Amino acid sequence: MKLKSFLKSICIGYPVIAYKYCMNQKVSLSEYRTGYDRAAVTYERWLWLMGKNTDKILNEKTIPIQENAVIVDLCCGTGYVTRKVDSFFLKKNIKNYTINSCDLSEQMLTEASVYNSPHINYIVDDAIVFLKSLEADSVDALYCAWAIYYCNHAALFFQLNRVMKKDGIVGFIANCKGTLEDIEKIFLETMVESPENIAKIMDIKFSIPSSVNSITKGLSQYGFEIHSSGEGEEIMKFDTPEELVTWLYETGAIAGTKEIFKDGNKAIKTIVEKVKKYKKQGESFCINHRFIYGVYKRSVSKIKKRKVYDCKKYNCFIKNDI
Numbered sequence: 264m265k266l267k268s269f270l271k272s273i274c275i276g277y278p279v280i281a282y283k284y285c286m287n288q289k290v291s292l293s294e295y296r297t298g299y300d301r302a303a304v305t306y307e308r309w310l311w312l313m314g315k316n317t318d319k320i321l322n323e324k325t326i327p328i329q330e331n332a333v334i335v336d337l338c339c340g341t342g343y344v345t346r347k348v349d350s351f352f353l354k355k356n357i358k359n360y361t362i363n364s365c366d367l368s369e370q371m372l373t374e375a376s377v378y379n380s381p382h383i384n385y386i387v388d389d390a391i392v393f394l395k396s397l398e399a400d401s402v403d404a405l406y407c408a409w410a411i412y413y414c415n416h417a418a419l420f421f422q423l424n425r426v427m428k429k430d431g432i433v434g435f436i437a438n439c440k441g442t443l444e445d446i447e448k449i450f451l452e453t454m455v456e457s458p459e460n461i462a463k464i465m466d467i468k469f470s471i472p473s474s475v476n477s478i479t480k481g482l483s484q485y486g487f488e489i490h491s492s493g494e495g496e497e498i499m500k501f502d503t504p505e506e507l508v509t510w511l512y513e514t515g516a517i518a519g520t521k522e523i524f525k526d527g528n529k530a531i532k533t534i535v536e537k538v539k540k541y542k543k544q545g546e547s548f549c550i551n552h553r554f555i556y557g558v559y560k561r562s563v564s565k566i567k568k569r570k571v572y573d574c575k576k577y578n579c580f581i582k583n584d585i
């Protein structure tokens with residue numbers, strides 16, 4: 264960084280970010296929704312790479328495939344989990360079951376609802392608001408794939424405690440710390456070098472789990488025992504930095520980031536330049552997607568000891584405030 268832009272970053276860029284943080288000028292949930300509305304028709308690209316990893320939480324042996332089962336696909340997107348789970352029920356010829364598939368983005372649900380079934384309800388809603396609408400002890404299995412960071416964790420665990428039946432199954436898979444290496448740095452540099460172009464800041468990183476243990480800890484307070492867990496990483500290679508940036512937007516991997524800048528086109532040019540600088544490996548440009556996953560079972564013996572969280576006092580970075 265040249266001296267002039269270094270001084271601009273220190274004297275103006277970082278103070279602008281601090282100011283926006285203090286004034287709560289952050290990308291909101293409805294702006295993440297806009298990001299996913301935009302990515303809906305290209306989201307298949309994400310599933311093409313990551314869908315096989317979602318399968319790690321969709322084990323036929325753990326899913327309660329039985330008559331009258333109630334399943335929730337929370338933040339269902341274009342319905343990958345919904346379709347998989349439905350296929351298990353169809354295979355076993357189960358007649359009565361319900362899959363409630365909820366998402367904030369209407370466009371994602373439009374894509375999902377191409378797959379139609381009398382057993383599936385597609386619901387446009389915020390995840391926590393939807394969970395609050397469910398009856399206590401009413402859900403046999405709930406899956407949340409690639410979306411836990413959009414929910415206030417305390418509120419989510421609190422609602423899971425309320426809605427899951429005894430022996431209920433909860434499965435999640437999520438990006439974790441270390442995913443999209445250098446992308447945060449690239450965005451931060453782009454922001455501080457052109458502080459006049461900053462509209463908002465983004466604080467989703469605080470909701471990205473550092474490890475599977477952070478989720479296990481939250482769920483175990485409510486009597487959920489770990490059944491299986493793991494971690495993994497996928498690397499995507501591109502011929503040009505432009506293709507890498509397009510991938511990030513089209514897969515929704517950086518949904519919401521367009522709202523950070525007043526002039527998005529100007530910012531994207533800088534981002535592409537920085538991807539060229541930081542993400543070159545040999546002749547290619549590479550990006551990593553690191554993730555964790557876990558499947559939990561509600562243990563009967565521990566329900567009695569469950570602890571009730573005061574959501575307001577807990578780590579509430581995402582307020583689910585739409």
Ligand SMILES: C[S@@+](CC[C@H](N)C(=O)[O-])C[C@H]1O[C@@H](n2cnc3c(N)ncnc32)[C@H](O)[C@@H]1O
Binds near residue numbers: 339390410515
């Ligand atoms: C990365 S996609 C995952 C979609 C799907 N679960 C899958 O495995 O393909 C994240 C999804 O979460 C949805 N989402 C984000 N915030 C949400 C919220 N507060 N409530 C419900 N859905 C939300 C987005 O609209 C998007 O469809």
